[in-house]
Amino acid sequence: MIIMKKIYLLFIILLLFPTIILASTNTKSREGIENYGVTKYEVTPKNKKYVLDTPYVDASEKLYDFAEILTDEEEQELYDLISGFNEKTGFDLVILTKSLPYTDDQENEDYATDFYDFNDFNKNGILFFRNDYEEDRYFDLYSFGDAQLYYYDTRLSDLLDEIFDEIRNKEYLSSIKHLISRLNDYYDYGKLENYFVDNDGFLRESNRYYIDENGKLRKIINYQIPILPSIIISAIISLISVASMVKKNKMIRNATDATVYVDEGNINILVKRDELVNSITNRTYIPPASSSSGGGGGHSSSSGHSGGGHSSGGGRHG
Numbered sequence: 001m002i003i004m005k006k007i008y009l010l011f012i013i014l015l016l017f018p019t020i021i022l023a024s025t026n027t028k029s030r031e032g033i034e035n036y037g038v039t040k041y042e043v044t045p046k047n048k049k050y051v052l053d054t055p056y057v058d059a060s061e062k063l064y065d066f067a068e069i070l071t072d073e074e075e076q077e078l079y080d081l082i083s084g085f086n087e088k089t090g091f092d093l094v095i096l097t098k099s100l101p102y103t104d105d106q107e108n109e110d111y112a113t114d115f116y117d118f119n120d121f122n123k124n125g126i127l128f129f130r131n132d133y134e135e136d137r138y139f140d141l142y143s144f145g146d147a148q149l150y151y152y153d154t155r156l157s158d159l160l161d162e163i164f165d166e167i168r169n170k171e172y173l174s175s176i177k178h179l180i181s182r183l184n185d186y187y188d189y190g191k192l193e194n195y196f197v198d199n200d201g202f203l204r205e206s207n208r209y210y211i212d213e214n215g216k217l218r219k220i221i222n223y224q225i226p227i228l229p230s231i232i233i234s235a236i237i238s239l240i241s242v243a244s245m246v247k248k249n250k251m252i253r254n255a256t257d258a259t260v261y262v263d264e265g266n267i268n269i270l271v272k273r274d275e276l277v278n279s280i281t282n283r284t285y286i287p288p289a290s291s292s293s294g295g296g297g298g299h300s301s302s303s304g305h306s307g308g309g310h311s312s313g314g315g316r317h318g
Contacts, residue, residue, distance in 0.1 A: 025066055027055045039120045041306045050110075050305035051118050059120040062086070067097035067132035074173045081180045089187050091147045092125030095176060099132045105315050108138050110305065116144060117306035126151055128179060130167070139167050140315040141179075148311045149191040151183070153299050156313030159183070168318035 030036040030052060036043050037056050057064055062082045063075055070078070082093050096115055102108055112129035124145035131138040141160055143151040151159075159182055166175035299312055 025064065025068075027057055030056045036118075037120065038118050040117060040123050041308065047305045047307075050114055054114045054118040057119055059092075062093065063095045064115075065095075065097045067099045067130065069097050069130065069132055069170070069172050077173070078176055078180075081177060085180055085184060088184065089147075089150075090122075090124070092122035093180070093183065094121060094125060094127040095130075096127060097130045097132060099134070101133055102131070102136075102138075105138070108140060108315065109142075109312060112140065112142055113144075113310055114305055116142065116310075117308055126183065128176065130172070136317060137168075138315060138317050141313040143311045144308070148309075150187055150189075151311065152192050153311045153313070155186055156311060159186075160313040160316050164316055164318060167316070 028037075036048070036051050038051055041047075043051050055064075055066075061079075063070075063079055065075060078095065082095065085091075085093050094116060096112060098111070100108070100111060108129065108131050112127055115129075116125065116127045122145075124147045125143070126147050127142045127144070129140055129142070139160070141151075141156045143156060159179060162182060163175045163179050166172075166178060299314060
């Protein structure tokens with residue numbers, strides 16, 4: 001009897017062990033679940049295929065290492081850091097890895113944003129995606145909802161540049177720890193602000209950005225006068241000016257020499273001097289050397305196939 005109990009206990013442990021080790025790679029079926037498990041968007045005939053193609057996961061885990069680039073101990077260490085960040089900010093931080101063959105960078109973005117949108121994560125959050133596809137490794141950072149006010153395109157792009165060398169060298173634990181640390185720093189720096197000079201010449205700070213009902217980052221633009229009337233008035237003034245110049249031009253005889261216009265008897269030049277009246281400086285942005293290996297500037301756009309919005313760091317190859 002004692003031997004049977006030991007065998008039974010060993011059998012239970014063997015059943016549970018794979019579940020514990022592979023918790024971050026477990027997926028569930030969407031069939032038979034209300035709205036196929038999607039809580040933030042409506043599943044329609046247009047996006048249903050993409051919903052069903054998106055892995056359905058336990059949203060509480062936050063770390064999904066499908067490419068198996070992290071050890072169990074590293075996953076646990078990162079999970080604790082992720083939990084601390086989520087508790088501090090109220091956002092969801094999600095880490096996703098996958099060995100996903102692709103021919104275009106947009107395929108990476110669609111996969112990552114669909115994963116976030118079609119699983120039960122907070123509508124406000126950040127997702128780091130590492131595609132460990134051997135022929136062309138890729139990584140990017142995305143923000144959703146109100147998290148875009150803290151982690152907008154230029155900040156996301158800067159963060160990717162900071163961790164580029166570590167990611168390229170496959171130092172995944174240190175690179176993600178570095179990323180989480182800097183995400184905390186940027187949260188402490190505060191939201192996206194717009195600085196302007198008021199009528200008295202003072203530098204002012206105003207939060208002129210917001211997230212619309214579709215989760216897209218928008219800028220509030222305040223016009224001092226209505227646009228349409230100002231366009232009409234400008235057009236009328238321009239027409240009057242052009243008509244006046246045409247009329248004057250008809251009254252002037254053609255000249256073949258510049259001296260025709262000079263009354264030499266009334267010219268008396270007292271002083272000659274050269275003055276610089278205007279200068280134009282062109283600036284060209286040169287990206288950091290690390291991003292030149294396959295990255296670009298960030299952007300804000302619609303999410304993959306949900307119709308929502310997100311910001312991106314622009315992606316990096318390496």
